Amino acid sequence: MTDAPRHEEWDSFSRDLARAWIDHRCLPVPAHGPTSIADAYQLQEAILTHLKEPIGAWKAGVDPEGAVWGSPLPCTALKTARSHWSTPARIVRGLEVELAFRLSPQVLEEEKLLPEETFFREGILEMACAIEVVSSRFLDWPHIPEFWKLADLQNHGALFLGESAPYDPDFPYLTPRVSLLVEGHEQAKFPASNPAGDPRALLQPFLRQCRDRGLPIEPHHWITTGSYSGVYFLKDSGHIQATLEGLAPLTVLLLSSP
Template sequence: MNAAFDADALARLFVDARAHRAKLDTLPENARPASAGDAYAAQDATLRALDADIGGWKVGAKTHDGPVQAAPLPADGIHKTGARLSMLAFGKAGLELEIAFRLGRRFEPDSGPYSDEDVIAAIESVNATIEVVASRFAAWPDVEKPWQLADLQNHGALIVGEGVPYDAAFPFVSPAMTFTFDGAPLFKEAPANPAGDPRRLLAWTVNHSVSRGLAVERGTVLTAGSYTGLAFPDAPGAAVGRIEGLPSVELHLA
């Protein structure tokens, strides 16, 4: 991490932007994250400044074997299916359909490392989720990657459908799904997660969290990357995600 970088200063800017539904045009020199280490320090500082409990993590990778990045999600931004949220709360907001895993045990800070098998054995349920992707930066998505990662990886809100027990035979790489907004499809391409099998991201996330001194509480939701890419609705309406084998998930934007 850059010794000159002030994670708390950046966190204060993010918290103020959230509170006032404002957008940041630029950052002061001492609050510009230049690396993943800087970004993760800013994430931690932001959660502290918000006095927020962690209810989940968003995690993803751009390729099947590429580097993984993650962000903790404030618990008050995680909602049950059917939630009604204001579009004004986010400004420009994108929607993604994802698969998440709810954990049924606690992982202690500074413990581990944990294997894939350890974490998969802890899965309490598999859930369809809609993530609202939103940024505190006016120029997003044309924003430097460490800045986006610092901004809780462009997290706005997470809507979680009802869960089903984990089944290793579920087609995690390419499940059949539809994602609609007021009945119109939001994507045409065959769904695919750029990370490949999202289960490969789970142990990494748990180990990443506990190595940062952050417990992973029982009930934590790990949402593991979009299958559909971003869709940007330009008017209020209802988004419905249906993933074959999972209960559907629904978000109403007002």
């Protein structure tokens, strides 16, 4: 991964990944590819262009070094509670219980970063329990370069959103009570924690990144913010229920297709 790819190859990479997204296929990792967060973000945007889908939501988290990064999510990947999703059993399907937020219109229009305590008090409009499906369009995942993971929509498969609730600044963001039931069996880690600590701290830096990319977050967009439960890899079909500290529970059915 030392030689920069030619423009034609770059376009081919993103086109192939978009096709793999649609067909639920996995590809070999190319010999060279993104070597920076900016390269990976360019590939994300090219994938969405080839999918011909608007942005439906966002995924934010921390990289292995602790910096903020994320991805836009195609609108067809955004699901609601009590829905079902079917993919081939060969595809990676990791389940994570996460907290998703919708930002206030005022903070979306604000060009300067607010003091953190002001943002935590005024910058968030709604919150919801979410199930993030971790997946990949690459063979040998997760043993692939980190920037390819980021380029591949940050390992995204689908996002299930529960019923929204008004933002609560007193929610226990560091250690909420979390449950991830798979066919009635608890799979969440204990105690719950988020890689970012307080996931709200991701939101303003990520908002700034999106503005710098020319991809502003819209008032109707939700942002999911990393796993509280740890990841559970589903091998077959299953009924899944997620709960997160008093928010409305989220129930989905994940099916394995041939």
